[in-house]
Amino acid sequence: MTPALTVVRLGLFATIQDLGRFGFQELGMPVAGALDPLALRLANALVGNPQGMAGLEIALLGPALRVDAPSVRIAAVGPITMTLERAGEAPQPLAPHRSHTLQRGDILRLGAVDGASVACLAVAGGFDLAPVMGSLSSYVRAGIGPLGGRPLAQGDRLPLARDGAPDGPDVELPQPPDYGAGPLRVVPGPQEDRFTEAALATFLSAAFRVGSQADRMGLRLEGPALEHRGSADIPSDGLVTGSIQVPGNGQPILLLNDHQTAGGYAKIATVISADLARAGRLRPGDALSFRAVTVEEAEAIRRRQEQAIAGWIGAIRPVRPASGVDLEALYGENLISGTVDIVHGGSDLPLL
């Protein structure tokens, strides 16, 4: 049997995603990709993968996965609970923001995602799945991507590219990633001239709330209506993730990764790339507001963010137990080959 993770209990909605399917929008093909690209990049870094490799994006409640491989290294980034079930042992919680090395037969129960729309799980070496149009992102609406472009289903085997975990200790991020706070930053336009002065001022000062219609395609926002100067309709033109379009009812829609490639509503502003991960993490009921920056400012913010991400990845270090005793250094790798892995088991306090 080829190495795999097998879905033994289905969660609510999990899809394979990478950083998006670019290059086919001229055919009307949406980009899709991870709603929280920062989580995917960091999860990949934790297991030693290139940052853009495809991982599992988990919304609401994750699946339970059985390790059908000699071993596998995994890492989750995001607000998700995880439990490891290993034969003959009590279930133990696994923390996100660090890697864990699992053994054949282990069951990884991915639990509730709470505090953001999604969390990301990466596996060392990635999944052995065939890209569709150059990408492993899943566009569920049209069934495009690996697994027929659909979410995970009961019994799915996710083939692993690596037949076993890499050498070396498990590692951790010293801190969870900092997504920033405050208003989402936007560049006005491309059609800001299709709105009244009052609407622009309202857009940049009012409090909005994510409505109940929120999915991978976009977030309908609730707040004061934004008045158009004339019609809300324009000749359909290209959209990006982060475009904020305003239909005739004046209620903005913040477009996310599964957005259609072109649309005919005037767009008041665009969320800057450095804030897209924050936007992708929003859930129904979340409050948000907007602040305008120039393209040049957006570029500078993005450069600083990339430096910060490089810093976080550079600070990834071998896992240290909560007690402060560096068991890794004390015992070295030679003592941890038994069935009870006190260093890599993932509990906060080793069972000494």
Next chain:
Amino acid sequence: MEVRFTSSGDTAFNVEFGEAIDRAANARVMALHARLKAAPPPGLVETVPTFRSLLVVYDPVATGRREMQAAVEAALAGGGEAPAEGRRWRLPVCYDPDLGPDLAELADALGLTAERVVELHGSAEYFVYMLGFMPGFGYMGDLPAELDRPRRTEPRVRVPAGSVAVAGRLTTVYPWESPGGWHLIGRCPVPLYDGARRDPVLLAAGDRVRFDAIDRDLFDMITESADAGYLDPDSLRDVG
């Protein structure tokens, strides 16, 4: 005509050639699209042609707006690469009432008979201005002026895949079952999107399309052979 640059954040900008949906503006869009595709500036991710503007998508880590806009301005000034001549297609359509549930109502609203609507729809060669809305959805024009009618006020929640529809001066074939607000006048048995094909999307911007009325028997036959994977899309090319 003045070219206008507008911002879509820090990952894209639009190059606009006027406000109108017309062939001249679209030809400039497609020419710039072809040039940038043939010689992509460093950091270009892709370009997305629409009716009268080109979305230029770039990687803001690899490049920046200033450099990318300068490269696009140079491509605009440079000439050179002309868009390839689009392909010509003949797409069969069955206009039976159950497959085109809006045909009678549309004909009434236009003061025409259903037969005349069908005849007019089949009388023109349509230009694929752009794809969008969903993979493979082509915005084709121009519909004869006699058929000009705004979108339905109440969009449908479920439009069957293959539905042939009109709105304004445009016509389309829905590649997928989806919501939709256009008037449904018939059904095309040829999948506009088929993941099993080497090129899953049938149409491309710049292609030309004619519709041929077919009867129900032929519609069923083509549907069957398409379902079985026997339909060669090239058989629909009009090379004459």
